[in-house]
Structure formats: C-alpha cells, structure tokens
Amino acid sequence: MIGVQPPAYDPASGEHATTLPVAGRATVRGYVRELMRRHRRPFLVLVAVNTVAVIASMVGPYLLGRVVQDLADGERELQLGRTVLLFSVALAVQAFFVRMVRLRGAVLGERMLADLREDFLVRAVGLPPGVLERAGTGDLLARINTDVDRLSKAMREAVPQMAIAVVWAGLLLAGIVLTAPPLGLGVLLAAPVLLLACLWYFRRAPAGYRSEAAGYASVAAALAETVDAGRTIEAHRLQAERVALSDLRVKQWTSWERYTLWLRSVLIPAINVYHAMILCGVLLIGGSFVLQGWLSVGRLTTGALLAQMMVEPVGMILRWMDELQVAQVSLARLVGVREVEDDAGDASVVPEGRDLAAETVRFGYLADTDVLHDVSLRVPPGTRMALVGPSGAGKSTLGRLLAGIYAPRRGEVTLGGAELARMTAERVREQVALVNQEHHVFVGPLRDNLLLARTDATDAELWAALAAVDADEWARTLPGGLDCEVGSGAVSVSPAQAQQIALARLVLADPHTLVLDEATSLLDPRAARHLERSLGRVLEGRTVIAIAHRLHTAHDADVIAVVEDGRISELGSHDELVAAGGAYAALWRSWHG
Known part of the structure; x- marks a missing residue:
C-alpha cells in the first residue's frame, strides 16, 4: 500500500530531543496494569453492567426472528402482544443499564485520569532539579498541558468505551454463532480485510503520532524561548532568525499532522468495506442455507440483525484504538519520567562535619562541552565566600554543584568528607540550601507559603522569619496577616516581596550552608544592602556562598573567588585582590566608576 511517505525529519530525535525520556512499551504496559489493579473492582462492575445491557439489546432481534419464523410457518396467532411487552421490558432494561454503563465508565475514566495526573506530578516533583532544568520549558509545558489534555479524552471515554465495545462485540459474535453457526462464516470472510488494514495502520501510526507530539513540543519550546528572551532578541536583532526557526518547527510539525491524517x-x-462485507456475507451465506433448507428464515433474520449490530461495537473499537494511538504516545511521554534514573542516594552516607570542598571538578550541560574546568575550592565552616565574575563565566553552575543540584562529570564535591552526589536529596537539603533569582509564590495563605520550608513552625517563628528579612512590616498590613491569600488571583505581591518570602523560607529551613545566587537581585541597591545586613545577623556562624554582580556583597565576604571561563582565576579577601591589581581589582574600579 503506497501513498504519503513520513517526513524525513523526525522531531523526536536529534539535537532538539528532550532530556526527559519517552517511556518504552514495557514501562507503559506496566503502568497500565498498575492502573487496572488500582481500579479492578470498578472495571469489573462496568463489564458486568455492560454485559446486561448488551444481552438486553439482543432480545429484540431474537423476538423479531421468532415472529418472522412464525409467519414463514403459517402461524395465524402471532402473540404480538406478548412480543411487544417482552421487547418493551428489554428496551427499558437496556436503557437503564446503558445509562449505568455511561455513568460508571465516566467515573472510572475520571478516577484513572486523576491518578495519572497525581502520579506524574509526584514523580516530576521528585526528580533532581538539574534534570528538570535541562529538560527545558517547552517540553515540560507540552507534557503537563498538551499530553494531559490528549489523555483526558482517552481516560474519560476511550478506555471505558473500549471495554464496553469489546464485551459488546464478543457477545454479539457469540449470539450469531449460537443462533446459526454457518453465519459466522460471513464474519470470518470479512475479517482479513479489517486485519490487513489494521496491521498496515498500526504499524505506522505509533511512530507518526510520537513524532507529531515531539514536533508540537519543539514548536512550544521555540515559542516559549522566543517570548522569554524577547528583549534579548530585539537587542541583538534576531527577530528574523527566531521567526525562521518557528516557521521550520511549525512546518515539521504540520508535516507529521498531514501524515497521520493520511493514515x-x-x-x-x-472499516466501511468491512461492515458491508459482513452484512453481505451473512445474507448471501444465510440465504443459500435457507434455500437448501439447512437454516430457518427466523434464524437468518436474527443472525442478520445481530450482524448489523456488529457495526457499532467494531466501529467503536477501531475509533477508540485510533484515539488510543494518540493517547499511548502522550502516556509514554508522561510515564517517561519513571525512566529517569532515580538517583536516590545512599542513606548511609552521612557528612562528618561542615567543610565544603570541590576537587578538580569538571562539569558541562552538553556531552562534549565543559562549563567548569578542573575547579578546586575549599570552604571552611562559617566562611562567607563570594563568587564574582562576568556573566557566563560559570558562577551559577559552580554554585549549583556546591548546593548538590548537579553532580560533577569528573572530580567530586564533598561535605564533611562525604560526596554530595551520593547523599539522599533529603539529607543534602537539610545541610545545604540554594536560593536563586527565581522564586515562586504559591496561591494560598501566606502562612502556607512559609510552612513549605518547615511544616511544624509556629506563627511566632513565621513572624520571626519575616522580620529577619525585613518583611514583617508589609506582611502585617495584609488583610488577615498570615491567613491572607496571596498569589495569582489573590493579593498580589511585588517581585521584591516575593523574594523576601523566599528568603524567609530559607531562614525557617535553617541549613548550615547557604548558596545565594543573586538572591537580592530584584531589590533596589539600598534595600538589598539593608536586607543583606539583616540576613547577616541571622546567618551568623553559617557557611554562605553568595553569587552576585553587586560587588558590595563581595566587599563584605571573608573570601572572594573570581570565576572566569569556568576556572577560578583569583582567590582571596577584598583587600588582597584589590592590592593584587588583577581581574577583581578591575571589576571593583569599574563598579565604583
């Protein structure tokens, strides 16, 4: 069978492939079995209720077949009253149970969809932060939004309806065979047409739908990156390049859309040919058997009606199988987070002390490109260290390695002599905390936003944490105080206030080592200076590694590390580095004018 060929470029592969995997068949099947085990009882009830509904729907053809047979036999008293009564009762039973089937199917689908969403969210939140960062905004948004939306219809309708249709078709086929076994030949004669068409289709459809979904993710990624970096694109006059890239991504995506549509x-x-062949086969075979006297006309009538009824369940199966092809790809992308290596760490690895050190560390985001080159650094307990240097030098990357967000490619980062990469995530977070420029205020009470850091904190401790970062004054003016709803759709907070909330969480978490990646970048210089002084009192005795472009932070630090091109070029106190007249001295003179 020839026709439209799949596009040559597969957006699911190549340099634009996401770092989050797409689950293999074994993982998807395992998850589906797990879902079915969770909802075994509702599923069995659905099958039982559907069986009653189908059997009730088969009463009509049997009654009509009996009437036709009575007419053929010359019966004068057809007992139509009893036939109509039985048909009415069967119709009422069918209507009642069909309603129950739809209701129970919808409830089952919603519960399974809720489980899927919760499983994905729990697993995604549990992934290492570095994995999520490398995955990119576009791929994450496509999985959370588009893939979940595509699965919604499958979970709500396709899965229950497929179960209904399979039971329906099986019972109808059994009814045909029991009524008149020869009529089963009509179904068998048409089966090769449907089988060949399905084999041809399902051999091509999974790859097509998978590439279509990946193509959409590429479109989303390109658009999200363009919007996020809009000012940079304008500053460098890259509008034409970004438009060309978006056009290319859309073209690749729509080519896969056309391919799946052709399938x-x-x-x-x-499918339409198959339905016609079933009916024609039943009538031709049944008619010849009736002419030979091998089959009664009543049985032929019943068999023909049951064969005609086969059209709907078979159509449902194939229609929902097509829907499930799309859903299977989306499910594989969502379940794919289960295939991310679960580096849970070793619970037996416990730091013996608070010394933080990096030994000949090399690290890069891409396989063949290092951002940090043989970096060695020692931070004694209680030291305040500042990492300074030009943008893109590797300061934030080094900070994330010291905070245990990333694991080095070579070398090791240790805390108290124990490798951070081998510790459990919970133990690392108890010891080291990272606060960067990115922050989030969750919709809900201010109290809940703070309790994220420590669930057992009292109101007095929450107010103390806010006071430590100079946020208690504006927080007390909120209607309801700690009970005030903040965030999108509620009382809005300024970027500076949101940053203060993030720093208050840090105070509550109370780790002994802190990595502040431009944590006061959204405050004006005077407010930032005041806040850092307040934090200085709170953080007394803790190890603090501050990454900032504002050199007053470096001025107050015990040790300054100058990062250039992924290496530490200078290390010393403010006075020592200014006197040395190197890179830091040049930065200091430039900052002071």
Whole structure:
C-alpha cells in the first residue's frame, strides 16, 4: 500500500530531543496494569453492567426472528402482544443499564485520569532539579498541558468505551454463532480485510503520532524561548532568525499532522468495506442455507440483525484504538519520567562535619562541552565566600554543584568528607540550601507559603522569619496577616516581596550552608544592602556562598573567588585582590566608576 511517505525529519530525535525520556512499551504496559489493579473492582462492575445491557439489546432481534419464523410457518396467532411487552421490558432494561454503563465508565475514566495526573506530578516533583532544568520549558509545558489534555479524552471515554465495545462485540459474535453457526462464516470472510488494514495502520501510526507530539513540543519550546528572551532578541536583532526557526518547527510539525491524517484516510474506508462485507456475507451465506433448507428464515433474520449490530461495537473499537494511538504516545511521554534514573542516594552516607570542598571538578550541560574546568575550592565552616565574575563565566553552575543540584562529570564535591552526589536529596537539603533569582509564590495563605520550608513552625517563628528579612512590616498590613491569600488571583505581591518570602523560607529551613545566587537581585541597591545586613545577623556562624554582580556583597565576604571561563582565576579577601591589581581589582574600579 503506497501513498504519503513520513517526513524525513523526525522531531523526536536529534539535537532538539528532550532530556526527559519517552517511556518504552514495557514501562507503559506496566503502568497500565498498575492502573487496572488500582481500579479492578470498578472495571469489573462496568463489564458486568455492560454485559446486561448488551444481552438486553439482543432480545429484540431474537423476538423479531421468532415472529418472522412464525409467519414463514403459517402461524395465524402471532402473540404480538406478548412480543411487544417482552421487547418493551428489554428496551427499558437496556436503557437503564446503558445509562449505568455511561455513568460508571465516566467515573472510572475520571478516577484513572486523576491518578495519572497525581502520579506524574509526584514523580516530576521528585526528580533532581538539574534534570528538570535541562529538560527545558517547552517540553515540560507540552507534557503537563498538551499530553494531559490528549489523555483526558482517552481516560474519560476511550478506555471505558473500549471495554464496553469489546464485551459488546464478543457477545454479539457469540449470539450469531449460537443462533446459526454457518453465519459466522460471513464474519470470518470479512475479517482479513479489517486485519490487513489494521496491521498496515498500526504499524505506522505509533511512530507518526510520537513524532507529531515531539514536533508540537519543539514548536512550544521555540515559542516559549522566543517570548522569554524577547528583549534579548530585539537587542541583538534576531527577530528574523527566531521567526525562521518557528516557521521550520511549525512546518515539521504540520508535516507529521498531514501524515497521520493520511493514515486515517486509508483506515476509515477499509472499516466501511468491512461492515458491508459482513452484512453481505451473512445474507448471501444465510440465504443459500435457507434455500437448501439447512437454516430457518427466523434464524437468518436474527443472525442478520445481530450482524448489523456488529457495526457499532467494531466501529467503536477501531475509533477508540485510533484515539488510543494518540493517547499511548502522550502516556509514554508522561510515564517517561519513571525512566529517569532515580538517583536516590545512599542513606548511609552521612557528612562528618561542615567543610565544603570541590576537587578538580569538571562539569558541562552538553556531552562534549565543559562549563567548569578542573575547579578546586575549599570552604571552611562559617566562611562567607563570594563568587564574582562576568556573566557566563560559570558562577551559577559552580554554585549549583556546591548546593548538590548537579553532580560533577569528573572530580567530586564533598561535605564533611562525604560526596554530595551520593547523599539522599533529603539529607543534602537539610545541610545545604540554594536560593536563586527565581522564586515562586504559591496561591494560598501566606502562612502556607512559609510552612513549605518547615511544616511544624509556629506563627511566632513565621513572624520571626519575616522580620529577619525585613518583611514583617508589609506582611502585617495584609488583610488577615498570615491567613491572607496571596498569589495569582489573590493579593498580589511585588517581585521584591516575593523574594523576601523566599528568603524567609530559607531562614525557617535553617541549613548550615547557604548558596545565594543573586538572591537580592530584584531589590533596589539600598534595600538589598539593608536586607543583606539583616540576613547577616541571622546567618551568623553559617557557611554562605553568595553569587552576585553587586560587588558590595563581595566587599563584605571573608573570601572572594573570581570565576572566569569556568576556572577560578583569583582567590582571596577584598583587600588582597584589590592590592593584587588583577581581574577583581578591575571589576571593583569599574563598579565604583
């Protein structure tokens, strides 16, 4: 069978492939089995209720077949009253149980969808932060939004309806065989047409839908990056390049859309041919058997009606199988987070002390490109160290390695002699905390936003944490104080206030080592200076590694590390580095004018 060929470029592969994997068949099947085990009882009830509904729907053809047979036999008293009564009762039973089938199917689908969303969220939140950062905004948004939306219809309708249709078709086929076994030949004669069409379609559809979904993720990634970096694009006059990239991504995505549409345009006519062949086969075979006297006309009537009824469940199966092809790809992308290596760490690895050190560390985000080159650094307990240097030098990357967010490619980062990469995430967070420029205020009470850091904190401790970062004054003016709803759709807080909330969480978490990645960048210089002085009192005795472009932070530090091109070029106190007349001295003179 020839026709439209799949596009040559597969957006699911190549340099734009996401670092989050797409689950293999074994993982997807395992997850589906797990879902079915969780909802075994509702599923069995759905099958039982559907069985009653289908059996009730088969009463009509049997009654009509009996009437036709009575007429053929010359019966004068057809007992139509009893036939109509039985048919009415069967119709009422069918209507009642069909309603129950739809209701229970919808409830089952919603519960399974809720489980899927919760499982994905729990697993995604548990992934290492570095994995999520490298995955990119576009891929994450596509999985959380588009893939979940595509699965919504499958979970709510396709899975329950497939179960209903399979039971329906099986019972109808059994009814045909029991009524008149020869009529089963009509179904068998048409089966090769449907089988060949389905084999052809399902051999091509999974790859097509998978590439279509990946193509959409590429479009989303390109658009998200363009919007996020809008000012930079304008400053460097990159509008034409970004438009060209977006056009390319859209073209690749739509080419896969056309391909999958063509696949369906071949399958659907084949299904129509199959339905026509079933009915024709039953009538031709049954008619010849009736003429030979091998089959009664009543049984032929019943068999023909049951064969005609086969059209709907078979159509449902194939229609929902097509929907499930799309859903399977989305499910594989969502379940793919389970295939991320779960580096849970070793619970037996416990730091013996608070010394933080990096030994000949090399690290890069890409396989063949290092951002940090043989960096060695020692931070004694209680030291205040500042990392300074030009943008892109590797300051934030080094800070994330020291905070245990990333693991080095070579070398090791240790805390108290124990490798951070081998510790459990919970133990690392108890010891070391990272606060960067990015912050988030969750919709809900201010109290809940603070309790994220320590769930057992009292109101007095929450107010003390706010006071430590100079946030208690404006927090007390909020309607309801700690109970005030903040965030999107509630009382809005300024970027500076949101940053203060993030720093208050840090005070509550109370780790002994802190990595502040431009943590006061959204405050004006005077407010930032005041806040850092307040934090200085709170953080007394703790190890603090501050990454900042504002050199007053470096001025107050015990030790300054100058990072250039992924290496530490200078190390010393403010006075020592100014006297040395190197890179830091040049930065200091430039900052002071």
